[in-house]
Amino acid sequence: METIQIRTGRREEMADITPAVRRLIKENGWSDGILLLYCPHTTGAITVNEGADPDVVRDITINMNKLVPLNGDYLHAEGNSDAHIKSSMFGCEQMLIVEAGDIQLGTWQKIYFCEFDGPRSRKIWAKFI
Amino acid sequence: METIQIRTGRREEMADITPAVRRLIKENGWSDGILLLYCPHTTGAITVNEGADPDVVRDITINMNKLVPLNGDYLHAEGNSDAHIKSSMFGCEQMLIVEAGDIQLGTWQKIYFCEFDGPRSRKIWAKFI
Amino acid sequence: METIQIRTGRREEMADITPAVRRLIKENGWSDGILLLYCPHTTGAITVNEGADPDVVRDITINMNKLVPLNGDYLHAEGNSDAHIKSSMFGCEQMLIVEAGDIQLGTWQKIYFCEFDGPRSRKIWAKFI
Numbered sequence: 001m002e003t004i005q006i007r008t009g010r011r012e013e014m015a016d017i018t019p020a021v022r023r024l025i026k027e028n029g030w031s032d033g034i035l036l037l038y039c040p041h042t043t044g045a046i047t048v049n050e051g052a053d054p055d056v057v058r059d060i061t062i063n064m065n066k067l068v069p070l071n072g073d074y075l076h077a078e079g080n081s082d083a084h085i086k087s088s089m090f091g092c093e094q095m096l097i098v099e100a101g102d103i104q105l106g107t108w109q110k111i112y113f114c115e116f117d118g119p120r121s122r123k124i125w126a127k128f129i
Numbered sequence: 130m131e132t133i134q135i136r137t138g139r140r141e142e143m144a145d146i147t148p149a150v151r152r153l154i155k156e157n158g159w160s161d162g163i164l165l166l167y168c169p170h171t172t173g174a175i176t177v178n179e180g181a182d183p184d185v186v187r188d189i190t191i192n193m194n195k196l197v198p199l200n201g202d203y204l205h206a207e208g209n210s211d212a213h214i215k216s217s218m219f220g221c222e223q224m225l226i227v228e229a230g231d232i233q234l235g236t237w238q239k240i241y242f243c244e245f246d247g248p249r250s251r252k253i254w255a256k257f258i
Numbered sequence: 259m260e261t262i263q264i265r266t267g268r269r270e271e272m273a274d275i276t277p278a279v280r281r282l283i284k285e286n287g288w289s290d291g292i293l294l295l296y297c298p299h300t301t302g303a304i305t306v307n308e309g310a311d312p313d314v315v316r317d318i319t320i321n322m323n324k325l326v327p328l329n330g331d332y333l334h335a336e337g338n339s340d341a342h343i344k345s346s347m348f349g350c351e352q353m354l355i356v357e358a359g360d361i362q363l364g365t366w367q368k369i370y371f372c373e374f375d376g377p378r379s380r381k382i383w384a385k386f387i
Contacts, residue, residue: 001355001362034165034258036292036353040364042308047217050171059203059210060217067196067325074317081317088305088318092367093353095165095222097130097256104130104254106169109221125362127355129258129292129387163294163387176346179300188332188339189346196325224294224351226259226385233259233383235298238350258387 001038001127002028008118012065014047014057015113017124021096021103030128035096035103038125043083043117045090046124051110064089083116090114098128130167130256131157137247141194143176143186144242146253150225150232159257164225164232167254172212172246174219175253180239193218212245219243227257259296259385260286266376270323272305272315273371275382279354279361288386293354293361296383301341301375303348304382309368322347341374348372356386 004020021037024030039046050056064086074081094111097104105111113124133149150166153159168175179185193215203210223240226233234240242253262278279295282288297304308314322344332339352369355362363369371382 001357034256036355038353038355038362040362040367042306042314042364042366048171048221049213049217053205053207055204055206056171056210056213059205060214062202063197063210063214066202068321073320073324075313076311076317077313078311081314081321084307084314085318085321088307088348090217091220091349092306095167095224095353097165097167097254099130104167104169106171108171109169125355127292163385177300177350178342178346182334182336184333184335185300185339185342188334189343191331192326192339192343195331219346220349224296224353226294226296226383228259233296233298235300237300238298 001125004124006113006122008115008120008122011118012061013115013118014061016110017113018110021111024126025098030098031101033098033129035098036127037094039092040125041122042087043080044122045087045092045114046094047090047112047114048094048109049112050108052108080117086116130254133253135242135251137244137249137251140247141190142244142247143190145239146242147239150240153255154227159227160230162227162258164227165256166223168221169254170251171216172209173251174216174221174243175223176219176241176243177223177238178241179237181237209246215245259383262382264371264380266373266378266380269376270319271373271376272319274368275371276368279369282384283356288356289359291356291387293356294385295352297350298383299380300345301338302380303345303350303372304352305348305370305372306352306367307370308366310366338375344374
């Protein structure tokens, strides 16, 4: 497997990793198959959503914080139970179709690493089949 | 990859695409492997859930609308931020097991395209490995 | 495909299936590829989250019950609509990377079968590519 390195800048953030994923595919000469992106962290996630209007990412982040607030009925002492919950809601992996040496995305889609407990240095693993 | 075409009829809808997926597998002679269903739209999702009692789909749809309401603290001007949030919560892809030329589903499972901002014409991409 | 058998003990439970998955990989001699874990039940899910502090699993379970309560605006007569909703939120499948004959997990990650309507006997299907 290959690794993408990310440095997030805020506690909650949706970082566009589309260019990094495209670069990885080109560098490895992956042409036709499926690509598994896997986040080995339990307070992050990977999702695909709109990339044209930055307000979409803002709306997702703000409203996920309302659904799963920072402070609540949590026993876990690290103060990041909200991040663990959001991680399972969005999921730690993303499957993508690769054809003609590129990921196949919808017109408005971008791939995001969702940081729920940053800022931190993060890794995304990639496995091509 | 292959494409399934759908026409949804309401703003929120869970459209059963199981027969279309089964047809695609037969037409392409896919026999043993895994099938990636991928939704290229950012206001839709794919999920697997119960198909015996239509009240289940109704209960999921109504209660997701309560969790993520149409109107809220949204800046995105298209009025469909709720749909983008629900898309990331359910996820835009679904992996399925194919054996003996058919998808392997649990007794009550059906595959649904989740429309969160319809009615629209939609596409599902399918890649078999 | 192969099958993992589980017996859950409570209505809501996150059962650590990591040892069972590791055993399956060894028994089948799977070495390098991707592994699809698939839950054929519509009131369960599979997720990856922290396994070091049991309070994390407790916090996820308790707070998912607050988001999606047992009693609500539900028509489905079996009294488990909450479980169906949570199943689609967490998702019925999980993809994992296999290298050198073992699943590749982050430092704190464990694989959980999420029981939302137990206690029951459950199955997880596994397909290696």
